[in-house]
Amino acid sequence: MAKVSSGTVSRALRGLPNVSEKTRARVLAASQALNYIVSPSASSLASGRMSTVGVITPFISRWFFAEVLNGIEQELQSAGFDLVLYIDTDGKLFEKLPMRRRVDAVLLLTLPSDVPDVEDVINLGVPVGSLGVDIPGFSSVTIDDVASAEMAVNHLIGMGHRSIAMVTLDKESSISFQPPLDRGAGYRKALTNAGIELRPELEVNGRSTVEGGELAAAQLLSLPSRPTAIFVQSDEMAMGVLHTIRRAGLRCPEDISVIGFDDHQLARVFDLTTVAQPAFQQGALLARQILARVLHGDPATTTELPTQLIIRGTTAPPPTHQLR
Amino acid sequence: MAKVSSGTVSRALRGLPNVSEKTRARVLAASQALNYIVSPSASSLASGRMSTVGVITPFISRWFFAEVLNGIEQELQSAGFDLVLYIDTDGKLFEKLPMRRRVDAVLLLTLPSDVPDVEDVINLGVPVGSLGVDIPGFSSVTIDDVASAEMAVNHLIGMGHRSIAMVTLDKESSISFQPPLDRGAGYRKALTNAGIELRPELEVNGRSTVEGGELAAAQLLSLPSRPTAIFVQSDEMAMGVLHTIRRAGLRCPEDISVIGFDDHQLARVFDLTTVAQPAFQQGALLARQILARVLHGDPATTTELPTQLIIRGTTAPPPTHQLR
DNA sequence: CTGAAAGCGCTTACAG
DNA sequence: CTGAAAGCGCTTACAG
Numbered sequence: 001m002a003k004v005s006s007g008t009v010s011r012a013l014r015g016l017p018n019v020s021e022k023t024r025a026r027v028l029a030a031s032q033a034l035n036y037i038v039s040p041s042a043s044s045l046a047s048g049r050m051s052t053v054g055v056i057t058p059f060i061s062r063w064f065f066a067e068v069l070n071g072i073e074q075e076l077q078s079a080g081f082d083l084v085l086y087i088d089t090d091g092k093l094f095e096k097l098p099m100r101r102r103v104d105a106v107l108l109l110t111l112p113s114d115v116p117d118v119e120d121v122i123n124l125g126v127p128v129g130s131l132g133v134d135i136p137g138f139s140s141v142t143i144d145d146v147a148s149a150e151m152a153v154n155h156l157i158g159m160g161h162r163s164i165a166m167v168t169l170d171k172e173s174s175i176s177f178q179p180p181l182d183r184g185a186g187y188r189k190a191l192t193n194a195g196i197e198l199r200p201e202l203e204v205n206g207r208s209t210v211e212g213g214e215l216a217a218a219q220l221l222s223l224p225s226r227p228t229a230i231f232v233q234s235d236e237m238a239m240g241v242l243h244t245i246r247r248a249g250l251r252c253p254e255d256i257s258v259i260g261f262d263d264h265q266l267a268r269v270f271d272l273t274t275v276a277q278p279a280f281q282q283g284a285l286l287a288r289q290i291l292a293r294v295l296h297g298d299p300a301t302t303t304e305l306p307t308q309l310i311i312r313g314t315t316a317p318p319p320t321h322q323l324r
Numbered sequence: 325m326a327k328v329s330s331g332t333v334s335r336a337l338r339g340l341p342n343v344s345e346k347t348r349a350r351v352l353a354a355s356q357a358l359n360y361i362v363s364p365s366a367s368s369l370a371s372g373r374m375s376t377v378g379v380i381t382p383f384i385s386r387w388f389f390a391e392v393l394n395g396i397e398q399e400l401q402s403a404g405f406d407l408v409l410y411i412d413t414d415g416k417l418f419e420k421l422p423m424r425r426r427v428d429a430v431l432l433l434t435l436p437s438d439v440p441d442v443e444d445v446i447n448l449g450v451p452v453g454s455l456g457v458d459i460p461g462f463s464s465v466t467i468d469d470v471a472s473a474e475m476a477v478n479h480l481i482g483m484g485h486r487s488i489a490m491v492t493l494d495k496e497s498s499i500s501f502q503p504p505l506d507r508g509a510g511y512r513k514a515l516t517n518a519g520i521e522l523r524p525e526l527e528v529n530g531r532s533t534v535e536g537g538e539l540a541a542a543q544l545l546s547l548p549s550r551p552t553a554i555f556v557q558s559d560e561m562a563m564g565v566l567h568t569i570r571r572a573g574l575r576c577p578e579d580i581s582v583i584g585f586d587d588h589q590l591a592r593v594f595d596l597t598t599v600a601q602p603a604f605q606q607g608a609l610l611a612r613q614i615l616a617r618v619l620h621g622d623p624a625t626t627t628e629l630p631t632q633l634i635i636r637g638t639t640a641p642p643p644t645h646q647l648r
Numbered sequence: 649c650t651g652a653a654a655g656c657g658c659t660t661a662c663a664g
Numbered sequence: 665c666t667g668a669a670a671g672c673g674c675t676t677a678c679a680g
Contacts, residue, residue, distance in 0.1 A: 366673035
């Protein structure tokens with residue numbers, strides 16, 4: 001229709017330089033008129049480019065992952081890339097390696113548990129990005145989980161708390177995730193630095209969920225020597241913790257302080273003191289870094305984003321009559 | 325390596341019947357040894373099948389959409405299909421029609437506002453599924469929003485409320501979504517049937533967010549004649565409403581009742597009376613219906629899923645001294 | 649049951 | 665600046 005060869009059409013449509021303006025105009029006009037869309041399969045097969053990145057996430061309904069995904073998608077969309085989403089609940093997705101040869105890059109929002117799997121990922125032959133962990137050869141975006149947790153616990157210590165419990169993200173699932181471990185390390189570091197003895201019974205697995213937070217809190221409240229403060233590794237679990245505290249007839253922060261992690265959109269509603277982390281931004285940055293690698297062959301980089309202590313109403317000095 | 329032609333490899337690997345068992349075994353062994361993966365581009369180009377469905381959603385961090393997406397992904401994954409995710413905040417994604425010729429089907433979690441766009445979708449030439457609206461030719465999964473809202477408002481009326489406000493999902497955005505309209509209709513229907521006069525100032529836009537809910541509630545509470553109950557079109561907004569009520573020094577449900585919609589995972593924590601809808605299931609069902617069409621050429625079907633009134637602690641009879 | 653061959657719809661050196 | 669042609673890696677009638 002534009003009286004040119006398919007090669008020229010291809011060049012014109014992709015905006016390559018070596019096409020005369022009048023030819024390009026003619027091609028574009030015809031393309032519009034025919035409502036033409038290039039076949040991605042054919043294009044990929046011929047060029048080797050997929051214009052797609054695969055994202056593997058263990059969850060999608062949890063605030064942090066949803067926000068990260070949001071950031072990734074926005075960035076990819078504006079770069080004209082598609083996002084193929086894989087929700088991998090049990091960390092077994094790599095056995096199928098479904099996205100192999102289908103994507104230009106893979107973004108891992110969590111790491112599969114087994115080290116061999118990590119090898120598999122590397123063997124995908126495409127750039128890999130990871131969130132929350134810095135792995136050699138991967139593009140990654142992280143926060144300083146150790147220091148952030150330490151900051152949270154120091155806030156409690158600074159107010160006079162000595163008996164501080166921790167509700168952790170899930171560590172027993174088949175999915176391994178570095179942040180829970182690092183936040184645990186930060187918690188212990190803060191206590192140790194303050195000369196406070198570590199008590200294993202004060203560390204309870206909250207299974208990453210609201211319900212898990214409720215159960216973990218119930219367990220902590222039933223301890224013979226009840227803690228005066230709880231550091232919770234995610235805001236969602238913290239909401240569950242607050243619920244249990246309220247139902248037990250205790251007041252927060254008068255009887256017991258609670259500090260979360262995330263700055264979930266509902267943290268403000270719960271008046272929850274927490275450590276804010278930029279979830280959306282982490283996703284966007286990770287996407288940008290991986291695109292730079294795919295598009296321009298930039299080297300893999302690691303970026304650490306800052307966190308911030310947000311003091312609200314769920315933390316206060318411990319009750320004076322504690323430990324009587 | 326298996327001493328067979330590429331055609332036979334193709335047949336063997338895809339499990340087609342006309343391959344001898346020993347040949348198939350040889351091919352599979354070689355395929356394993358070489359760590360062979362078929363090229364999706366080449367496969368798609370040759371067969372015309374993409375094994376991919378595109379999903380367009382306006383949000384991903386909102387509970388309902390995240391759950392729906394979860395259901396869709398699970399179903400697609402077990403069918404060996406990939407999910408390409410498009411987050412379309414402003415309803416303008418169709419102008420780019422990015423997924424055209426790339427997916428076997430498109431799932432719309434919300435509808436673009438302009439009717440012409442709907443035409444475009446139909447012109448994609450692939451099966452389309454929609455959530456929450458039943459459009460001729462589309463596969464769809466819905467709930468009865470009118471009846472569900474009516475049920476919620478009747479619950480309030482049954483307890484003696486006569487001054488009932490409504491906080492709506494966003495209707496002004498460039499994205500049109502049927503449920504807000506239907507829930508509004510159900511609200512009005514319930515009031516009218518009970519012989520209660522409709523008061524326009526009692527309908528406030530909550531913009532679909534927690535913050536919007538807070539603002540909407542503030543507006544309602546400042547009304548000269550304050551409502552005794554509020555029907556909120558989503559649990560997330562209801563949480564914001566509860567927050568405002570609490571901060572205004574009012575008690576829920578003693579001073580004012582609140583009923584939500586969704587049965588969000590935190591509804592229980594807020595002790596929120598609400599209308600439960602099966603979000604995950606709606607997604608899974610929608611995916612199953614579209615797969616049946618893609619895979620077996622089944623006709624487009626519409627399924628309506630049930631909702632359920634969950635009575636918790638945020639609704640009670642109005643204060644006796646009302647309207648004095 | 650298996651192979652040879654065409655073809656899917658592009659992109660990309662290579663000439664000119 | 666443009667065209668002819670090869671080739672990307674599969675799938676699928678068509679023979680045999």
